Amino acid sequence: MSDKTLKYQKISPPTPDVNDLPKANKDPNVPKLYFNGFVTGMTNADIVILAKLNNESKAVLNLSLSVAKTLVMQLSGLIVGLETSSNNEIMTTDVIDRAMAKLRDDETK
Numbered sequence: 001m002s003d004k005t006l007k008y009q010k011i012s013p014p015t016p017d018v019n020d021l022p023k024a025n026k027d028p029n030v031p032k033l034y035f036n037g038f039v040t041g042m043t044n045a046d047i048v049i050l051a052k053l054n055n056e057s058k059a060v061l062n063l064s065l066s067v068a069k070t071l072v073m074q075l076s077g078l079i080v081g082l083e084t085s086s087n088n089e090i091m092t093t094d095v096i097d098r099a100m101a102k103l104r105d106d107e108t109k
Contacts, residue, residue, distance in 0.1 A: 033059050037093070 035051035047068035
């Protein structure tokens with residue numbers, strides 16, 4: 001093998017550990033964030049999420065495309081699992097917004 005030949009070392013990604021959650025939640029050095037609304041955007045390399053609380057901007061999250069897709073899949077799995085075990089569909093904010101608009105329209109008639 002010549003000196004110009006690159007050697008690639010196989011690196012395993014860190015394994016997510018659900019046990020990290022309680023530890024991080026108790027750690028005062030780990031920022032905590034709650035939001036009940038968001039705005040999303042995308043570049044050719046990243047996803048941007050503007051987290052909002054009661055329509056006030058609270059944080060900007062930047063995620064690589066692969067991390068964003070993985071997050072979507074894991075969150076979807078959690079929600080589908082809850083919906084399946086509870087036999088109850090969680091409404092999205094879009095569905096709730098339409099229902100509230102219909103309610104307001106019905107009240108004005």
